Amino acid sequence: MENVLEVKNLVVDIRTQKGIIHAVRDVSFSLRQGETLAVVGESGCGKSMTMKAVMQILPKNARITDGQVLFHGKDLSKYSDRRMEKLRGSDISMIFQDPMTSLNPTMKIGKQIEEVLKLHRKEMTPDERRKRVVELLDLVGISNPETRYGQYPHQLSGGQRQRVDIAMALACDPDVLIADEPTTALDVTIQAQILDLMRELQKKVRTSIIIITHNLGVVANIADRVAVMYGGKIVETGDVRDIFYSPAHEYTKALLDSIPGAGDKERLHPIPGTPPGLMKPPAGCPFAARCRQTMEVCEKFMPDFYDQGTAHRAACWMLDPRAKEA
Numbered sequence: 024m025e026n027v028l029e030v031k032n033l034v035v036d037i038r039t040q041k042g043i044i045h046a047v048r049d050v051s052f053s054l055r056q057g058e059t060l061a062v063v064g065e066s067g068c069g070k071s072m073t074m075k076a077v078m079q080i081l082p083k084n085a086r087i088t089d090g091q092v093l094f095h096g097k098d099l100s101k102y103s104d105r106r107m108e109k110l111r112g113s114d115i116s117m118i119f120q121d122p123m124t125s126l127n128p129t130m131k132i133g134k135q136i137e138e139v140l141k142l143h144r145k146e147m148t149p150d151e152r153r154k155r156v157v158e159l160l161d162l163v164g165i166s167n168p169e170t171r172y173g174q175y176p177h178q179l180s181g182g183q184r185q186r187v188d189i190a191m192a193l194a195c196d197p198d199v200l201i202a203d204e205p206t207t208a209l210d211v212t213i214q215a216q217i218l219d220l221m222r223e224l225q226k227k228v229r230t231s232i233i234i235i236t237h238n239l240g241v242v243a244n245i246a247d248r249v250a251v252m253y254g255g256k257i258v259e260t261g262d263v264r265d266i267f268y269s270p271a272h273e274y275t276k277a278l279l280d281s282i283p284g285a286g287d288k289e290r291l292h293p294i295p296g297t298p299p300g301l302m303k304p305p306a307g308c309p310f311a312a313r314c315r316q317t318m319e320v321c322e323k324f325m326p327d328f329y330d331q332g333t334a335h336r337a338a339c340w341m342l343d344p345r346a347k348e349a
């Protein structure tokens with residue numbers, strides 16, 4: 024299957040007054056046509072920075088210092104700002120954590136979605152645009168789309184605003200939709216509804232989806248593949264079943280243990296400690312300081328990836344055949 028997006032050895036550094044934060048450290052992954060990839064990991068492990076680098080919307084003090092972001096084989100880091108502007112919102116769209124910040128409170132929601140079409144689909148007539156907006160509102164499960172078209176964001180509930188945000192992102196039928204924690208600002212019932220919606224959309228549109236979340240639990244029913252990130256690195260990737268039924272990295276195992284209702288249902292096992300600071304990231308495995316199985320080598324050297332199956336690999340010294348002999 025064709026790779027729509029391929030990120031190769033991506034490195035992103037952030038300059039701050041105190042020093043350089045190594046937010047993304049040699050990250051590689053690919054996204055195939057029509058699949059949903061979940062990027063999972065605790066707060067501060069580099070998920071958002073990776074996606075902002077893909078979209079070329081890094082903050083001013085951050086930059087890609089190495090690696091490539093290939094979209095249909097073309098390196099986006101070489102694109103001019105203008106070319107990127109054309110691509111964003113049209114070929115690659117992103118949904119942000121809080122729809123209240125991405126929607127304009129002074130503009131009717133229908134008009135806001137039309138703006139995206141005006142910008143990227145210049146050939147459309149006003150009538151066609153209006154028709155498309157009503158269609159999109161309907162697609163994302165907004166009832167009475169004709170009426171909703173003329174309403175302002177504050178007249179909608181949080182869940183409906185999130186749906187409008189998704190409609191806006193899908194307006195131009197993008198090849199890739201990146202959803203950065205689409206659920207955090209919402210209550211649990213709405214979270215479930217939005218994830219259901221994403222799942223339905225998967226069937227209706229041919230868009231490939233990347234979901235970024237700190238909650239491994241929410242991706243079980245929606246992701247095809249999972250990339251687990253920790254300390255600015257991807258530490259394990261695999262099909263969703265591999266990750267849930269035969270996790271290989273100790274961090275993935277710890278994340279699974281911390282999901283409410285998983286395994287030993289009576290007790291939650293939060294991961295003790297906190298992720299490493301990325302100003303001076305550890306030389307070895309970033310999880311070594313919190314790992315239940317740490318060996319001396321873990322703290323000194325970063326392990327390579329060990330294949331666990333066809334598309335399942337993890338970077339953990341425990342997987343080295345020599346570890347079993349010790």
Ligand SMILES: Nc1ncnc2c1ncn2[C@@H]1O[C@H](COP(=O)(O)OP(=O)(O)OP(=O)(O)O)[C@@H](O)[C@H]1O
Nearest residue numbers: 037044046065066067068069070071072073082301
């Ligand atoms: N604008 C910024 N200036 C300086 N440092 C930043 C900035 N944004 C993020 N960072 C730092 O970069 C690192 C990676 O952050 P990033 O937001 O990518 O993590 P994340 O995994 O997406 O976390 P979250 O789930 O909280 O968004 C963190 O150490 C964070 O503190």
